[in-house]
Amino acid sequence: MKRSRIFYSTTFLLFVLAALNLYSFKLLSKSESPPQVMTVKSISSLTPGDLLNKTTALSIGIKGVILVYAPGWRLANYTVKAGDTLMIPVLIQFRSYDTSIQEVIISLSSNPGEIEQVYAITDANGNVIERQTLDISSLESYSPSTITLQTGETMQVTMSLTIPQTIPDLAFYLSACGVKILWPSGVTIAPIYDFLVEVVIVH
Amino acid sequence: MKEVKLFAIILAFYLATIPNVFADHYYVGGYFAVSKSTANKKVIFATNFPNTTPSVIPSYLQSVLSVAGWYSGNTPSAWLYQSDIELAKNGSVIFFPQAYYQGGTTPHFSPVLVGTVSSVMFYGEIVVQTGGNIFFKAFVYNTQSQWNSNTPTIYTYSYLTGDNGLLYGTETIPYTNLVCKYLQCGVESAQLISSSQWRVFQKDFAYYGGDLNWHYVPAKSVEGTSSYITWYISGSYLYYFRVGGLDFTGVTVEIPSSDNMKWKWNGTTIGNDFSLWTTSGTVSPYPTGA
Numbered sequence: 021m022k023r024s025r026i027f028y029s030t031t032f033l034l035f036v037l038a039a040l041n042l043y044s045f046k047l048l049s050k051s052e053s054p055p056q057v058m059t060v061k062s063i064s065s066l067t068p069g070d071l072l073n074k075t076t077a078l079s080i081g082i083k084g085v086i087l088v089y090a091p092g093w094r095l096a097n098y099t100v101k102a103g104d105t106l107m108i109p110v111l112i113q114f115r116s117y118d119t120s121i122q123e124v125i126i127s128l129s130s131n132p133g134e135i136e137q138v139y140a141i142t143d144a145n146g147n148v149i150e151r152q153t154l155d156i157s158s159l160e161s162y163s164p165s166t167i168t169l170q171t172g173e174t175m176q177v178t179m180s181l182t183i184p185q186t187i188p189d190l191a192f193y194l195s196a197c198g199v200k201i202l203w204p205s206g207v208t209i210a211p212i213y214d215f216l217v218e219v220v221i222v223h
Numbered sequence: 224m225k226e227v228k229l230f231a232i233i234l235a236f237y238l239a240t241i242p243n244v245f246a247d248h249y250y251v252g253g254y255f256a257v258s259k260s261t262a263n264k265k266v267i268f269a270t271n272f273p274n275t276t277p278s279v280i281p282s283y284l285q286s287v288l289s290v291a292g293w294y295s296g297n298t299p300s301a302w303l304y305q306s307d308i309e310l311a312k313n314g315s316v317i318f319f320p321q322a323y324y325q326g327g328t329t330p331h332f333s334p335v336l337v338g339t340v341s342s343v344m345f346y347g348e349i350v351v352q353t354g355g356n357i358f359f360k361a362f363v364y365n366t367q368s369q370w371n372s373n374t375p376t377i378y379t380y381s382y383l384t385g386d387n388g389l390l391y392g393t394e395t396i397p398y399t400n401l402v403c404k405y406l407q408c409g410v411e412s413a414q415l416i417s418s419s420q421w422r423v424f425q426k427d428f429a430y431y432g433g434d435l436n437w438h439y440v441p442a443k444s445v446e447g448t449s450s451y452i453t454w455y456i457s458g459s460y461l462y463y464f465r466v467g468g469l470d471f472t473g474v475t476v477e478i479p480s481s482d483n484m485k486w487k488w489n490g491t492t493i494g495n496d497f498s499l500w501t502t503s504g505t506v507s508p509y510p511t512g513a
Binding site (some may be wrong): 053054055056057058059060061062063064065066067068069070071076079080081082093094133134135136137138139140148151153156190191192193194195196197199208210211212213214215216 | 245246247248282283285287303305307309311313315317319321323326327328329330333334335336337338339363365366368369372373374375376377378379380398399411413447451452456458459460461462463464465466467468469511
């Protein structure tokens with residue numbers, strides 16, 4: 021009899037304590053304690069120069085760069101007739117920042133919608149009656165379209181731009197796009213597009 | 224427990240003392256000085272470099288639109304998005320959109336040469352689409368003819384971050400007396416360019432509203448040491464982030480009219496919380512479809 025009284029009172033006490041514990045835990049978890057460590061960080065916007073700097077690039081996980089460029093960076097007056105294909109020589113260079121990456125395989129194929137050119141349809145008096153958009157990236161292609169580069173190697177490829185017959189006279193500046201790293205996989209190798217070509221479409 | 228706390232504090236101190244490979248940049252900008260609110264999924268700015276001799280720039284002069292993202296409940300997600308138009312020393316202009324999470328980045332985008340110091344205007348737009356895709360668009364008017372006929376070249380890049388929106392206005396960072404400015408538009412450089420031969424013009428600095436109009440509201444200046452733009456709390460740690468990190472001393476701003484800023488060096492530092500304009504209004508960014 022005495023034993024069972026001790027058992028029941030101990031069980032009751034434990035139950036009360038458990039309930040109290042749960043309640044206090046709930047209270048504690050609700051209370052917001054201020055952070056004990058405060059850290060400020062400055063964000064310096066990246067520039068192409070940061071990607072071309074090996075130390076800086078490696079610090080953000082960039083193992084190398086693919087430089088897409090043309091001598092003099094600014095190519096003037098590439099005139100093409102609507103309906104024809106414009107051919108532009110472009111240089112591609114691979115620079116590895118990681119000694120374990122000596123070779124890269126890249127494909128050169130533009131992503132639709134990356135570069136677009138707006139053009140105006142005008143009436144006989146030259147007034148704009150409508151604007152349409154030309155998806156430049158879907159017209160841009162490269163030959164060869166897949167290349168293998170050793171670190172430090174530069175290769176010339178031909179960028180082609182096929183102009184639809186329906187496009188009116190137009191002048192605009194065009195950049196490149198569409199470098200994709202096929203191999204090695206799982207590492208970040210950053211393309212840098214570093215040229216501009218002036219395209220003039222005539223009829 | 225005490226030991227764990229002590230270890231955490233020592234670890235945080237150690238991490239804070241690791242040398243930063245990226246040197247802080249000089250920065251000064253403007254921010255919308257109203258209470259925190261949400262943009263209707265997009266923000267915009269326009270910029271160019273009038274009367275600028277690029278050779279005075281040691282490396283790059285950056286015209287930057289910066290905005291904090293949110294994931295839920297209008298609380299900053301710790302994503303920072305930047306539309307960055309960079310003038311290089313050789314006169315080329317690069318579009319380099321950027322996204323930072325909790326202060327860190329692996330470049331999600333490639334820098335693309337899109338224009339020159341003589342280009343008429345560059346528009347940079349940041350858009351959040353349903354599903355958390357962030358779109359960065361640049362509308363480039365390289366010639367007067369392109370400008371006159373409103374026929375820009377458009378560059379579009381996207382990245383999935385999961386954010387649901389963008390913030391503007393200000394809020395005090397919890398547990399501090401620091402003011403976070405969630406939408407900023409300014410100039411940045413790795414070097415202090417103490418030459419009067421550069422200008423950065425910015426206009427149409429705006430957020431998109433629920434009424435489907437682009438809006439500007441009263442704005443003030445902010446220097447790089449105070450340019451807090453987003454923050455997050457993880458356990459007993461509070462992290463907050465600022466643009467650039469250094470004051471762009473010697474740089475001032477002319478305000479030709481509301482929502483127009485012409486940054487230049489003349490030896491006078493504009494400083495913090497200088498009133499840029501006190502009016503609110505709507506703007507119509509030039510590119511069709513922005």
